[in-house]
Amino acid sequence: MTVIEVIKRRKSCRTYSRQTIEPWKLAELRKFLASNNEAPFGSRFRFHLLDFDELEIGELRKLTTYGVIQGARHFVVGAVEKQPKAMEDFGYGMERNILKATSLELGTCILGGTFKRSGFADKIKMRKDEVLPVISPIGYPRDNMSFTDRVFRLVAASDRRKPWDELFYHDNGDALSPEAPELEEYKTPLECVRLAPSASNKQPWRIVWAGDSKIFHFYLKRTPGYEKLIKEIKLQNVDMGIALCHFQLSAKELGLNGSWSVFNLERRKENWEYLASWVGH
Template identity: 45%
Template sequence: MQTLSDAIKKRVSCRTYSDKPIEEKILQQLESIISAVHEGPFGNKTKFKLISMETISPDQWKKMGTYGTIRGASNFLAGIVSPGPRAMEDYGYCMETVILKATALGLVTCWLGGTFQASSFARAAGLQKGELMPAVTPVGYPASQKSLTEKIMRRFAGSDHRKPWRNIFFIDDFSHPLPENSAGRYREALENLRIAPSASNKQPWRILYDAKENNFHFFVERSRQYKMLGIAHLQDIDLGIAMSHFEITARELTLPGRWKIIPDAPKEKNLEYIVSWQSKY
């Protein structure tokens, strides 16, 4: 049986979909996953709704920003969360977990945040006053060939490339990169974190390993451009996605640990501390 760690390695963003309907058995399993309670490490809950293209008129679909970047998708998964402290991190954590479970069922997806008109999806998803829907994803089977738009977008975003270990993982302080061969039991968890998807493939996470305490401190390197565009929350979602990859792999490897905000966590210029994975507690 495929594990979620396997799904992490298998998952790719897909923008071109087959017209093959999701098999009934698979659809039932997906609906069961979606209907479960989804709560993130910071205590915020995310709910999900599967939106069928059949319930939306062609004119409505054309008004959505996704219409030009996604081809052939018949279903979209919308994630909904209420505002709260670290709600976006929990949103990314929960939605990526659902996406990975869909991947394990043989389905493909593509994170879409800030590239669509939320109001159109909001009506289709039944978004309530005070709720937020920061992202959606198509879900289905891949087409036999990628569209020209997808090929261009993947090349422009560098979707097939990730930052090397030395740029995102550090040991004891940020002047010492953590070598992959020095990561010990956590090598796979960190590697699965490294390959996580992120908005524009920016990979904003920076991880500092405290070798003495065996803790991993999670930081975000903020994009000034994102702040100017009013979409800084996308990087909070990215951090949540990274957290899900790390924890899923650690749990499957039976590595002990829990998420904890440490008041006296290390500080670093131009980085924002978010949370730590505490191995000893």
Template identity: 40%
Template sequence: MKGAIYDRISVRTYLKRKLIKLEKEMLNDLVDELDQLDGPFGHKLRFFVHHQDGNLDDEAKRIGTYGFIKNAPSFMGAVVKNEFSGIIDFGYIFEHAILLLTKKGYGTCWLAGSFDRHAFDDKISNDEVIPAISPIGIPEDHMSLRERAIRLAIKANRRKSFEEMFYIGDISHPLKEGSHHVLEDALKLVQLAPSASNKQPWRIIIENKNVHFYLERTPNYNATRTFVTQALDIGIAMKHFEVGLTSSNISFTLKRTPYPAPTTFEYITTYQLDIK
């Protein structure tokens, strides 16, 4: 999984070919496995795959991705209960799916706003939501000019520094990258996590063996949406952090033990680490 985090990029332009039968069967098996997973807060997702059986442009227009995603032969999405912790779990499990597909050589792209949710109304009940979907296909060798413009507009390659996101004890003691902290590799994976509009709203305070996760919301960001978009980002960051812990052979327990933080931080959860 660690390698997939470094390899993953958002792919918006795909080879113009539909998935073959074996690929569709692989996705069906993957969906069955993903449906069994629990998120950090205990929610399960209900995954679905939509294959573009008609004209790719016509299908893209129906789903609402036309002009933003090009030639995607298939889409993957999932349904979850529409509550804050459920959206975090969605981000966590859906990123797990994205990384698995990356390992298999498929291109993907988180779409939380650039699609028409009404296209999938038949998938949900009244208390559920589809926070995001992703195209699935073989990436085109070269980015289109439009894709380059999109990446430039959202500053896709720009990452906040360690000092802007990670702290030791309190926010008056930011952690510097290159300080050889035992968690530096895991935090580097968090730094690489994708987020809506590349806002990177996660914040982490390390207190001895406890690692406290917080959300620093972007004011008025997607305020009209029916769910908290940046809760997805927290789930993605948590998944990346756990991949880093596993890679470093650090075991952990997840508990909610609120730790003092600035008023702009919203406490999410705590990782209690088994380290000396």
């Protein structure tokens, strides 16, 4: 599968079957995790694949997930050193892991709040200069979703995405249309951002196209009061890293070269925080 096909196929899974993951898939995933160090803003992170055997299932129930995740035995867990834009970098790296797992036909679900952070931090020997933003179970999806899974998807409207005119804009504030001929090859990277997962499906990214150039400014439309319960962890900044990942990987696959730059731009509207800009080459 291409990256773009994997992005379109990815779906959050909270209910897993008892089917054992093939050793070669686990080995390939571990190899990917060990080499995954690409970060747009230079943060240092690390990822681990935890395997809870039958003797540890009881311990796993204490660590996670308050009934949200059922049947999973493997988890991707990581930590990132504390620094500006660490959340975005970690989200970028974690989404690369998620897409790799999806390409192996494995289910995933990024968790930001429904797990015991300290327990997983102990498992990976997290240092004082690190934080653990999110984790994800890994496994084969069960044919029938659990009741809890169905409720979560219903409450978060997980299968719904905001339309283009609520996410993407011209520099003058007018909404971008996917039918705009001037966008040409960048329609697909923008659509891949629109399909990205986010905490509670808030879809906090807003992108402004800088006129006739190949520059796209990324903003975070923060939900007031959403992140006050988890100190040091900014889930919507993690979401922005996921959006950057989808945009860059899909652009790269289409042969659209570019890089991330940070300009001295002010907030746009009352709650749009400027993050970074994609500058096409």
